[in-house]
Amino acid sequence: MKTLNIGMIGYGFMGRTHTNGYCQANHFFDLQYKPVLKAVCARNEEKAKAFAQQWGYESVETDWRKLIERDDIDAIDVCTPNNLHKEISIAAAKAGKMILCEKPLAMNTAEGEEMCKAVEDAGVRNMVWYNYRRVPAVTLAKQLIDQGRLGKIFHYRANFLQDWTINADVPQGGAATWRLDAEAAGSGVTGDLLAHCIDTAIWLNGGITDVSAVTETFVKERTHAETGEKKPVKIDDACSFFCHFDNGSLGLFESTRYARGHKALYTLEINGEKASIRWDLHDLHRLEYFDHSDDSVVRGWRSVHVTDGDQPYMGNWWVPGLQIGYEHTFIHQVADFLKSLETGEAIGPTFRDALETQKVCDAVLSSAAERAWKNV
Numbered sequence: 001m002k003t004l005n006i007g008m009i010g011y012g013f014m015g016r017t018h019t020n021g022y023c024q025a026n027h028f029f030d031l032q033y034k035p036v037l038k039a040v041c042a043r044n045e046e047k048a049k050a051f052a053q054q055w056g057y058e059s060v061e062t063d064w065r066k067l068i069e070r071d072d073i074d075a076i077d078v079c080t081p082n083n084l085h086k087e088i089s090i091a092a093a094k095a096g097k098m099i100l101c102e103k104p105l106a107m108n109t110a111e112g113e114e115m116c117k118a119v120e121d122a123g124v125r126n127m128v129w130y131n132y133r134r135v136p137a138v139t140l141a142k143q144l145i146d147q148g149r150l151g152k153i154f155h156y157r158a159n160f161l162q163d164w165t166i167n168a169d170v171p172q173g174g175a176a177t178w179r180l181d182a183e184a185a186g187s188g189v190t191g192d193l194l195a196h197c198i199d200t201a202i203w204l205n206g207g208i209t210d211v212s213a214v215t216e217t218f219v220k221e222r223t224h225a226e227t228g229e230k231k232p233v234k235i236d237d238a239c240s241f242f243c244h245f246d247n248g249s250l251g252l253f254e255s256t257r258y259a260r261g262h263k264a265l266y267t268l269e270i271n272g273e274k275a276s277i278r279w280d281l282h283d284l285h286r287l288e289y290f291d292h293s294d295d296s297v298v299r300g301w302r303s304v305h306v307t308d309g310d311q312p313y314m315g316n317w318w319v320p321g322l323q324i325g326y327e328h329t330f331i332h333q334v335a336d337f338l339k340s341l342e343t344g345e346a347i348g349p350t351f352r353d354a355l356e357t358q359k360v361c362d363a364v365l366s367s368a369a370e371r372a373w374k375n376v
């Protein structure tokens, strides 16, 4: 068994999902490489040590630069807020490390381009954690589309709805609410949530050519969690946009953190000439499928329970009928990454793939700011 020594930066939400992926992948997939939890890095040593002990990391670092300098680290996993993705990734590429970076790739396209150049110049393996590609039902959707079962595609529709920032007392900035601080996050729902929808859309339906967007910031000022200062809110609380795809289809996307009652409602629907599909994160193991070629007397939407051994990834899990969940998308991504080390094939989404999503996000934000259609 060959080893892949992981250096993890950040131990928050994603630090946990990825670490779980490293721990589980070899239990369920036949792989020649095995991740080794070499070191976790965070600024607070005590918290980093507690995390290392809980999850089995061999050591801790408090400065990510030191982690990158270490000879015993093969791959750097970037699980920090968005404003650190560029600096860490470029330093890691220069040190010859593989990089697994969280999404969105960067704060903006210019940063993303620098990151792509750095990994490509260094020739290091790179990947971005757009994990929803690896929900078995979404992967199945990709297979059905690639088989031509939908025929010509007319419409792509996606939503990502939450409700956690409606209260104006929620602060911005700091460890828990950096997502509301433009300096740490870059943007609001566009980079945080729509980026997922855009990555999946490009993967399933091809490139996006131009966009027309509207954004809103409902709560204009929030207290900064660290300084206590009331400051203007510079992120987008909500964003909707129309777009054209290269294949001629129309896209309609909406994301907000003000949809009372919705916690993480990521839904997508694709309408083609021959068939339609739809998917919902709250019911993630199901793919809804309507096939117009069915006998008309029984034609209707079917709800495919994606748990059978011949459906994507499911042969590696339990028995047909038993479902898996959110954390498995990260296990799948780790397994695919390790497999790519065996085969030498690129593993998507690469930094370059994620740059396409970044470009769409930038076009969306500038379209909203200028109230004009923007080319991607």
Ligand SMILES: NC(=O)c1ccc[n+]([C@@H]2O[C@H](COP(=O)([O-])OP(=O)(O)OC[C@H]3O[C@@H](n4cnc5c(N)ncnc54)[C@H](O)[C@@H]3O)[C@@H](O)[C@H]2O)c1
Residues within 6 Å of the ligand: 009, 010, 011, 012, 013, 014, 015, 041, 042, 043, 064, 078, 079, 080, 081, 082, 084, 102, 103, 104, 129, 130, 131, 175, 176, 192
């Ligand atoms: N793929 C997904 O579905 C998904 C979901 C959530 C978040 N994300 C992305 O993952 C990244 C992290 O988000 P999160 O929800 O895990 O955030 P989080 O706040 O839970 O964790 C961030 C971590 O970064 C650490 N950190 C911050 N500055 C650091 C520094 N200078 N040096 C070392 N560590 C530092 C913090 O200590 C913390 O452990 C973001 O880019 C976010 O957009 C992706």
